[in-house]
Amino acid sequence: MAQYWLLDWLDSEGVGDAEIARGVLRTREGMQRFLMAAEDAQTQELTPERRTNSLIAGGALSLEGIQSCSSPQCLMSTVDQLVFNTWHYFDRVIVTGLDPKRAMGIREIEPTRTDAANRLYHHISVALYIRDVGAEDMFYFQRPSRMCVHHLDKHSHEAGLTSAVLAAEQLERELSVGYDLRLKEARTGQTYAFKHPALTFIATGRVEKRMSRAALARDIAGRQARGLTARLIRDAKLARDAKASLGQLTSVNSKVLTPSSSSVTPADVAFNIELPVIRGLTAKELLVLRKEGEAEFQVFRAALKKAIEERVKALPSEDVEGVADSVVQDFVNPALADLRRRMSASRRLFGLRSEATLLAGGLVTTVGLMTFAPIVVPGLVIAAGGVVSGVSDYLKDQRDSRLDNLHFLWKVSDAAAGRH
Numbered sequence: 001m002a003q004y005w006l007l008d009w010l011d012s013e014g015v016g017d018a019e020i021a022r023g024v025l026r027t028r029e030g031m032q033r034f035l036m037a038a039e040d041a042q043t044q045e046l047t048p049e050r051r052t053n054s055l056i057a058g059g060a061l062s063l064e065g066i067q068s069c070s071s072p073q074c075l076m077s078t079v080d081q082l083v084f085n086t087w088h089y090f091d092r093v094i095v096t097g098l099d100p101k102r103a104m105g106i107r108e109i110e111p112t113r114t115d116a117a118n119r120l121y122h123h124i125s126v127a128l129y130i131r132d133v134g135a136e137d138m139f140y141f142q143r144p145s146r147m148c149v150h151h152l153d154k155h156s157h158e159a160g161l162t163s164a165v166l167a168a169e170q171l172e173r174e175l176s177v178g179y180d181l182r183l184k185e186a187r188t189g190q191t192y193a194f195k196h197p198a199l200t201f202i203a204t205g206r207v208e209k210r211m212s213r214a215a216l217a218r219d220i221a222g223r224q225a226r227g228l229t230a231r232l233i234r235d236a237k238l239a240r241d242a243k244a245s246l247g248q249l250t251s252v253n254s255k256v257l258t259p260s261s262s263s264v265t266p267a268d269v270a271f272n273i274e275l276p277v278i279r280g281l282t283a284k285e286l287l288v289l290r291k292e293g294e295a296e297f298q299v300f301r302a303a304l305k306k307a308i309e310e311r312v313k314a315l316p317s318e319d320v321e322g323v324a325d326s327v328v329q330d331f332v333n334p335a336l337a338d339l340r341r342r343m344s345a346s347r348r349l350f351g352l353r354s355e356a357t358l359l360a361g362g363l364v365t366t367v368g369l370m371t372f373a374p375i376v377v378p379g380l381v382i383a384a385g386g387v388v389s390g391v392s393d394y395l396k397d398q399r400d401s402r403l404d405n406l407h408f409l410w411k412v413s414d415a416a417a418g419r420h
Helices: 005-013 018-025 028-041 072-086 100-109 113-133 152-158 164-175 213-242 251-256 266-272 283-292 294-314 320-348 352-365 372-384 388-403 407-417
Strands: 054-057 092-095 139-141 180-185 190-195 203-207 245-247
Touching: 005 018, 005 028, 005 113, 018 028, 018 113, 028 100, 028 113, 054 213, 072 092, 072 113, 072 266, 072 283, 100 113, 113 283, 152 164, 152 213, 164 213, 180 213, 190 213, 203 213, 213 245, 245 266, 266 294, 266 320, 283 294, 294 320
Parallel strands: 054 092, 054 245, 092 139
Antiparallel strands: 180 190, 190 203
């Protein structure tokens, strides 16, 4: 795992609060130490070691805040989204975060240390959120490689992609229509805000040379298209070098470039599977459950991987989301329903009085402790006069479900349900 250089700097300063960190950056000495840390961080290797079950967080998932929403709230939401989409299959998620070179540039372009500190505060808040959620060991922070926007074709072939020049031109044509362009006069030239339905952000900037609105829109669309294409090539190349899967959620990228091999891989499908049981949990709670139930999680993932591989072979398709949905509908949901049916049938044998107690004790069970049944249930059975067969069947189902390949999923599902 590569530690996030921002967290390294925070640890060296003995700071665990974003507001305090902003105060440090407002001082001359604090900012100087920060810039030295950023400079040192640029010596990091560009290609991580190859490891199975790794995912490159591409596009807006990279946590860079470039060509995507850069507010702390948006970036924290992206952290949650990454956890929700990867917890069930991937061991490592490779993200970029704040590039140290870009961090040094922020101080150069901002007029005061206070202004620079305010911008850096956003990324510091996200770094501390990653640590608080418990994703620090799961995320691998990778310094981005540089892609020249004037040599996209060369870079795209190195990454195993189709012609980037044609792709960028196609994206430019799309961005050149249906846009909303706001202009404001400045002392030198104009400032602009460019918004398009295909983009998840508003592009802003300044132009010194005055031109027609249509010509300016085409110029902005071209620069955005080349920038987005270069970032996708960068992510794809890193995924290829690291033997990792590439995950993207931005429609712009997926619409323009596709890998040279259009076949669906199991990792592609796994990233697109939205398990229905995690909606009641926070990212932090989900990672805690995964850690506490490590052995059961490994069995569950092996079963899920086998199901995905079989479905990919049976349904050769370029529709990754469709294959992922079929895995959930045909494999995950029926198995989960069967577990719930077996558990519910056993509980009904005890009657309503036992059921109420079992529901109360269920919160303990769902965090990995299966001992509540012999503690709670026998007490009720004795008080009720002894429904021995019911107790025996219930405990048998508890043991069977624990050995079931999907028991980890069932536990997470019950934990989510217990929050409502």
